[in-house]
Amino acid sequence: MTNRRVLIDSLPKERLSEDNFKIVEDRIPSIEENEVLCRTLLVTIAAGSRAGLQGSASYAGAPQAGVVMNATGVCRIEASKSEKFLEGDLVVCQSGWQDYSSQKATHCQKIVNDIDLKHYLGALGTNGLTAYFGLHRVGQPSYGETVLISAAAGSVGHLVGQFAKIIGCHTVGIAGSEGKCAQVQKRLGFDSAVSYRSKNFRNELKEACSKGVDVYFDNVGGEVLGAALFRMKERGRIVCCGAVSQYDTSQPSGSPKGIPGLLVNKRIRMEGFLVFDFLKEYEAARKEIKQLIKNKKIRPENDVFDGLAAAPSAFVDLLAGGNIGTRIIKVDD
């Protein structure tokens, strides 16, 4: 029995490619006192990890060449030297892209097999919590307000739109193609959607947000943020969640125009957040989100690929906008 591991082979200089990774076979790690051996079942492919691959430290950490690619996984405990876990228990932990990992028991979060396990990496994981706290705590939309969401088909965005709909907001998505826009409306229930690749993007955005935007949930930064800024209503709120348009490049675009002038004239609040800030409230939020899934009030999308070997290409494709919902690699049953 060996441990397949996907290592970062080199940090990308321009766009990320599969060549930046290599797969090695290693021995299965041993465990010490208060540790557990985790068998990875499911593992995430997250756009945010690309920020870390830029070589400088960010909220995503600072990965280096030669180490296993970091990621959250759903794992089964194969061996335990901790009182907290028994063999067969299911946990969420920072498994990375590999078959097996040794983990400190205190770094593993026990989960219950009462729902599709993939949701623990999507709507019940960092993505869902990011959508939940970013929208409710930072954006603070009210009934009837217009909520605009970029990367609307993405792991976070597709949930933001659904949470906003529950409050009774008018939801407008921004995505990267006509096809995705159609999915955002049909499958995810957004009121409308606009492709930022359209020639008439700015006009179409204006039409879709005819009353102006109360809350803009920004996952992308760059030019899309710039366009959204000009659609904000007075006292609008911009939730700065990520800047995925700036990650997969060596030459990030400049900041959007109109800062700070537009912020002053329209009294706009622009606020960054990290989901970790709300750690103490995770449990209550997860409980609420689980109920929403069970009652079919939201429909989280998980976009599953088979086998660890698919991880690098699935990541490259994700950064090119290939996904709807949370991209997950199924490593083992």
Add this chain to the structure above:
Amino acid sequence: MTNRRVLIDSLPKERLSEDNFKIVEDRIPSIEENEVLCRTLLVTIAAGSRAGLQGSASYAGAPQAGVVMNATGVCRIEASKSEKFLEGDLVVCQSGWQDYSSQKATHCQKIVNDIDLKHYLGALGTNGLTAYFGLHRVGQPSYGETVLISAAAGSVGHLVGQFAKIIGCHTVGIAGSEGKCAQVQKRLGFDSAVSYRSKNFRNELKEACSKGVDVYFDNVGGEVLGAALFRMKERGRIVCCGAVSQYDTSQPSGSPKGIPGLLVNKRIRMEGFLVFDFLKEYEAARKEIKQLIKNKKIRPENDVFDGLAAAPSAFVDLLAGGNIGTRIIKVDD
């Protein structure tokens, strides 16, 4: 008896000059029912008015060539067709740069002659209220936090620093010369001050804010905002009050770098406001500020020029950074 009026003769294409104004003599206006005739005693020169002279509408309104330059004044009622006012009453109103104006009684705010009247245009006027609400409501600093203020010697900035000091904050000012920096520390009581024209501005700023910045009160935008952004602490707040660096030019600089990336990683809140948003609380704030002045807890600076004819050159000089405190034209006794 004639009414001297300073008119906007042309909108500036590049930097504002005295030639953009002309002084005319006109007849004293008549008044209708519910109006009063106001004799201007004191009138403000405000950097914010420059934004309006860019020809596009802003919070400063949209002045046009051929009209009297807009400004707030302290006036004495010379004639009244309103039950609200008697001859001799003192009021604050939008007098403009002129000797006499007819005003609707409802647009005049009665004031009491129990304090230096100039304060009604400074610490008790829009400048003081802007400093007060911007700092307390938007910036929300706490005891011991570092508050950084640009245009620290300016009409708003010099009060922000003094209000922050009362709370027990560490105050750092940014101004345009070594001389002004010295004044900011000696006369206004800031803990330290840095000139943005210094070759080592960024390093000096870093040293002055050695613990990082909790609240940055931004009056200038542009490159100074860019430098401040990199000094912000986690959960820092940027109060977007104005962008005076962008007003007196036909080619405003771009937005600062690091937006939205820095906002996300450091969970920074960047928020614009207009003082008018706090209209309902003006009276309580004025009462508090008046008490602070009387108890010598703050020392508002008023920078007085003599005679209406000096207004254009005083405005040009203000935009070049010539003032400390609120610049006021004494029109009549």
